[in-house]
Amino acid sequence: MKITGVDCTVLVVPDCNSDACDSSQDTVVVEIRSDEGITGIGEVDTNPWVVKTLVESPGSHIMSLGLKQLLLDQDPTQPQAIWDRLYTLSAMTGRRGAGICAIGAIDMAIWDLYGKATGKPVWRLLGGVPQPHVTPYASLLPTGTTLAEYRESLLAKATWAREFGFSAAKLEICIKGPYTHNRLQEGDDAIVQLVAECRQEMGPEMRIMVDVAYCWSDWKEALRVLRRLEQYDIFFVETPLPSDDLEGYRRLANATDIRIAAGEWLQTRYEFLDLMDRGQVDVVQPDVGRVGGFTEALRVVQLAQDRGKIVVPHCWKTGIGAAATAHLAAVSPNCRFIEFLPAAVAESRLRRELVSDELQIVKGRLQLPRHPGLGVSLNPEAFSRFAAAAERLYSPRPLPQEA
Numbered sequence: 001m002k003i004t005g006v007d008c009t010v011l012v013v014p015d016c017n018s019d020a021c022d023s024s025q026d027t028v029v030v031e032i033r034s035d036e037g038i039t040g041i042g043e044v045d046t047n048p049w050v051v052k053t054l055v056e057s058p059g060s061h062i063m064s065l066g067l068k069q070l071l072l073d074q075d076p077t078q079p080q081a082i083w084d085r086l087y088t089l090s091a092m093t094g095r096r097g098a099g100i101c102a103i104g105a106i107d108m109a110i111w112d113l114y115g116k117a118t119g120k121p122v123w124r125l126l127g128g129v130p131q132p133h134v135t136p137y138a139s140l141l142p143t144g145t146t147l148a149e150y151r152e153s154l155l156a157k158a159t160w161a162r163e164f165g166f167s168a169a170k171l172e173i174c175i176k177g178p179y180t181h182n183r184l185q186e187g188d189d190a191i192v193q194l195v196a197e198c199r200q201e202m203g204p205e206m207r208i209m210v211d212v213a214y215c216w217s218d219w220k221e222a223l224r225v226l227r228r229l230e231q232y233d234i235f236f237v238e239t240p241l242p243s244d245d246l247e248g249y250r251r252l253a254n255a256t257d258i259r260i261a262a263g264e265w266l267q268t269r270y271e272f273l274d275l276m277d278r279g280q281v282d283v284v285q286p287d288v289g290r291v292g293g294f295t296e297a298l299r300v301v302q303l304a305q306d307r308g309k310i311v312v313p314h315c316w317k318t319g320i321g322a323a324a325t326a327h328l329a330a331v332s333p334n335c336r337f338i339e340f341l342p343a344a345v346a347e348s349r350l351r352r353e354l355v356s357d358e359l360q361i362v363k364g365r366l367q368l369p370r371h372p373g374l375g376v377s378l379n380p381e382a383f384s385r386f387a388a389a390a391e392r393l394y395s396p397r398p399l400p401q402e403a
């Protein structure tokens with residue numbers, strides 16, 4: 001079998017809000033076709049136009065070839081060999097950042113194609129020890145442009161998660177720091193108050209995670225708040241500090257009893273080695289697409305296991321990424337939870353509508369996918385609609401005052 005075609009499509013929701021702390025409003029879908037008429041799909045959570053350009057651009061020399069150019073005629077039943085080929089021969093341009101994100105979407109699509117060609121779900125092909133089930137936590141991002149609206153929305157989603165039967169939920173509290181939701185700008189007291197109210201609402205049994213979206217600029221400021229949060233039995237606090245402040249992460253992780261989680265933005269095992277060995281975080285959060293696909297995510301899971309670290313993969317995308325995350329977790333013994341954006345409480349129509357086969361959650365657990373490949377298929381009508389919305393957004397238009 002040979003790869004004969006690679007297509008890259010940018011999709012955006014029609015009501016895209018660039019003030020929202022919400023990357024599920026867009027995606028880039030990579031479709032890889034074979035000479036046997038089989039197509040694999042993958043996506044990645046980063047700027048979709050940049051990935052499309054990286055995939056489609058040609059290259060003129062052996063240190064920086066184009067990804068599509070490198071894929072044609074390759075055997076999709078050899079994903080690791082293809083990964084090494086892409087990484088090595090695009091390295092001058094692509095060995096970190098968006099270059100690895102593009103390789104990640106491609107790798108996801110190749111494993112999907114490989115699974116469909118052999119009639120097996122991806123997790124059966126990944127090797128490792130199959131887990132009996134996968135436990136999702138509900139990732140809850142409130143809406144609202146005032147603190148009162150944000151609080152009301154968060155509490156309503158927390159109630160929904162408890163009543164639905166999730167055993168764990170993460171509170172997205174993006175109200176302070178550089179990545180606030182709808183430009184809210186609140187203080188530490190509001191963060192503690194929201195956590196306290198959610199704990200009361202969710203009861204003592206549910207696991208609670210808290211994502212503060214890089215809100216503190218130094219570790220001692222973070223530590224003061226984490227000490228106030230310890231009484232609410234928090235499973236982990238995610239990304240309290242800027243992504244590159246590894247010394248701050250090390251000091252914070254060693255000073256608090258709450259687990260520190262990070263890694264959602266990182267590429268390759270090399271960045272995770274730094275995060276684990278220098279940053280000493282307790283929980284690593286590779287995103288299957290962004291870390292470089294299944295091939296690289298498996299390496300991160302193994303390195304984390306060697307160090308006694310917990311893996312809780314990041315996923316904030318469509319049903320494609322949600323399925324990929326479940327397949328990874330299915331063969332990762334140190335994966336305690338996966339992040340799961342429930343379609344029922346997601347604002348993003350891409351999350352709700354792009355794929356037609358939603359993973360089933362029974363009593364708070366995901367059953368292992370049984371269909372070949374990723375086990376999800378694109379909804380063609382939704383795909384066309386979101387592609388048209390992306391075209392409209394991308395077309396240069398004069399600003400009103402210039403018209």
Ligand SMILES: [Mg+2]
Pocket residue numbers: 211213238239264
């Ligand atoms: Mg996060």
